[in-house]
Every structure is written in structure tokens, then in C-alpha cells.
Amino acid sequence: xxxxxxxxxxxxxxxxxxxxxxxxxxxxxxxxxxxxxxxxxxxxxxxxxxxxxxxxxxxxxxxxxxxxxxxxxxxxxxxxxxxxxxxxxxxxxxxxxxxxxxxxxxxxxxxxxxxxxxxxxxxxxxxxxxxxxxxxxxxxxxxxxxxxxxxxxxxxxxxxxxxxxxxxxxxxxxxxxxxxxxxxxxxxxxxxxxxxxxxxxxxxxxxxxxxxxxxxxxxxxxxxxxxxxxxxxxxxxxxxxxxxxxxxxxxxxxxxxxxxxxxxxxxxxxxxxxxxxxxxxxxx
Amino acid sequence: xxxxxxxxxxxxxxxxxxxxxxxxxxxxxxxxxxxxxxxxxxxxxxxxxxxxxxxxxxxxxxxxxxxxxxxxxxxxxxxxxxxxxxxxxxxxxxxxxxxxxxxxxxxxxxxxxxxxxxxxxxxxxxxxxxxxxxxxxx
Numbered sequence: 096x097x098x099x100x101x102x103x104x105x106x107x108x109x110x111x112x113x114x115x116x117x118x119x120x121x122x123x124x125x126x127x128x129x130x131x132x133x134x135x136x137x138x139x140x141x142x143x144x145x146x147x148x149x150x151x152x153x154x155x156x157x158x159x160x161x162x163x164x165x166x167x168x169x170x171x172x173x174x175x176x177x178x179x180x181x182x183x184x185x186x187x188x189x190x191x192x193x194x195x196x197x198x199x200x201x202x203x204x205x206x207x208x209x210x211x212x213x214x215x216x217x218x219x220x221x222x223x224x225x226x227x228x229x230x231x232x233x234x235x236x237x238x239x240x241x242x243x244x245x246x247x248x249x250x251x252x253x254x255x256x257x258x259x260x261x262x263x264x265x266x267x268x269x270x271x272x273x274x275x276x277x278x279x280x281x282x283x284x285x286x287x288x289x290x291x292x293x294x295x296x297x298x299x300x301x302x303x304x305x306x307x308x309x310x311x312x313x314x315x316x317x318x319x320x321x322x323x324x325x326x327x328x329x330x331x332x333x334x335x336x337x338x339x340x341x342x343x344x345x346x347x348x349x350x351x352x353x354x355x356x357x358x359x360x361x362x363x364x365x366x367x368x369x370x371x372x373x374x375x376x377x378x379x
Numbered sequence: 380x381x382x383x384x385x386x387x388x389x390x391x392x393x394x395x396x397x398x399x400x401x402x403x404x405x406x407x408x409x410x411x412x413x414x415x416x417x418x419x420x421x422x423x424x425x426x427x428x429x430x431x432x433x434x435x436x437x438x439x440x441x442x443x444x445x446x447x448x449x450x451x452x453x454x455x456x457x458x459x460x461x462x463x464x465x466x467x468x469x470x471x472x473x474x475x476x477x478x479x480x481x482x483x484x485x486x487x488x489x490x491x492x493x494x495x496x497x498x499x500x501x502x503x504x505x506x507x508x509x510x511x512x513x514x515x516x517x
Contacts, residue, residue, distance in 0.1 A: 104424030104425075105422065105424075106424075107422050123486070131395060132424045132427065133456065136427045137452055137455060159430070164428055165428065
């Protein structure tokens, strides 16, 4: 896939240098256009034609995600994104701790670049999904703190201390962020979805929610294989604010071992106590 | 020398252009080899994105910028961040003394490119010496 590759500047970290190398390999392999983040920020017009004609792939070297944030700020539509610490881990590789990529790092950069520019049909097709109905919560517990009210579904949902919930139906589960967290983040502008097909462990990252105020890493309450991400959030991320427990769900998984995961999760009542504590600490 | 007392050498991002690569390699030569104690660097994208620590550093530490081209992104962004550039270098200043030379490509420097990067790095090192008031490797 020929695309525009917006890559972080990556000057002072080895993975930043690797990000730059990935972009160069992508340019070599698929005639991609490299977009310099600093020049884009200073002179967006310089890349206007490129960004109009080509899909945009974003490569970030570290969790600061400068390239992603810049694209979000400029309201660019991101077609593909690669966060190198995750991408390298998924390949089962390690990287050299050097700012100047050696032969091994260059080999790794080429693998990552080929993954970045792979045509859609070359990627593993998503499995056919059997539709599962996730019921809406009937009763809500309401935690109040001053003028704030934080609803929590009374039944059918479990929580972790990272303010993420899981709703389980059979062997499938949906996860999302709690009302308390969406209120803390304020206006949500973007959900960085994880790759469908990826297997994650309990408490692994399952994407990130970005708002004008902060970037929040979604910590999965359960282990399993990601089978879907909420398709409407690309266009309407504000659903996470408006319907955090229903329409604003983030990721759907085929569960690996919910009985084991359950032991480390909180019930609605237990989570309500945590929310009360967090709200008090936040306003102290 | 503490990181917060170092002279900051800030190259342009320069991705996809050989002149950008020269600015980056010249910076590494200064911070890793020629003046590792007196000079440090920071990522220009962090500065552009308003990272608090990066902003604080350019506002309080001496800054040298190295730009690959006359767009002078590094120098401009230090100024936008409220910092003061004590000395601004451009790769073209050095490269024009090697008339007609081809320094390599965006993915790697050749012998000429490395010579230009080193020449530039030595100029930067001299400025680091002056700004830090410390003798550095010659």
C-alpha cells in the first residue's frame, strides 16, 4: 500500500531511531511519502497534496506518541498506526539499544515496514463473527461526590482498578472505560484501537483513549483474543463520553479464561467504593 | 555536568532528507563523542508538541540549533518555545564548501557525508566549549 508515513522525530531514543528507519524502509519498499512531523507542524501546506492523495500511516517510537497527537490535532484521518514498543513485542523481537540502527535493527525495521505497508488483502482475514447481544444495564448504582454523579451498572459488569469495565456474555466480552474515567478525561477525541486478532493477557494494554486533557491507556480487565473494535468510534469518539457502558464500548474479545480473570476483578459495589475514594483524592 | 546544565544541541527532525541526516549525525557526534559531558540533545517533536520538560530545558539552557535547510525548523521551534538560540548552524553552510559533493542519501551517509557531519560537529563542539566555559575533547 502506497501511503504517507508520518513518523515521530525520534531523536534521542533507540525506538525513535528505529521509527525513522521504518519510515525510510517503507519509502523504499512501497514508494511511500515520508512526512516530517516538525515540518508538518510548522508548514501544514507543504504536505497538503500528499495527505489528500494518500492514506496516512503513523509510526510512533514511544508512548508519548508525538506523531499520533500531531495527526489528531490536525484532524488527519489515520488509516494505519504503529506504536513500535508494541509492534516489536508482537513480532517477538528485541531491539538494539542504540541511536544508530545497526544491521539487526535495519532488518527489524524492514519487517515492520513491510507490515505497515502490507495491502489489506495480504492481512489475515477477520474471522466471521457470530453476533452476540450485550444487554444494556437495567439498574445503576450512583456514586456522588459534590456536584458530580458517577453511574455504575449494578449487575452484569465487572471492573478493574484502572477504571475499565468488562461485560461478559457466554465466551465473549466487551470492554470499555467507566463513567468516572470518561468524566475525568473530559471530551474524548480519539480511540486508538488495538489490532483485531491480537491475543492479550489480563491487564495488558487494549488501546488508548485520547482527550483534550490526557491520553488514557485502556487496561484490559480480561484475557482473550480481540475479535472486534467498536467501528463507530472512528467517526464518533464522543460516544465514549455519552454512553460509556453501552454504545461507547471499545473492544470485543473471545475470552481465554474468565473464571481465572474474575478473581482479580471488582463487583459494582466494590468499584463504587474505589470511585468514591478516587473522586475524594482527586479533589483533595 | 548535570543534564540541566548542559548546552543543548538540537538538530532539525530532517526525516527523509540527507541534509537532515547530516544534522542528526553531527549532533550525535557532539553529544556522544566530542563533548558528551557538556552537550545534550532533545527531540524536536517533543518541543513542537509542547512537552513541559522539553520546554523548560530550552528556556533555561544554552541552545545550539543545527538545521538541514533554510526552513530552519529547529531554530524556529526553539524560538516558538520561548528559548533563545545562542548559535544557529545550517548544514548548507558547511556543504557549500564541498562544491558538487554528494553526501549520500536520507538513509545513509557516504564518506563525503560523514566528513561534512564531522566538520560541522567540530564547529558545534567549539561553540559548546565557548558556551559551557569548559574544555572539551579536541
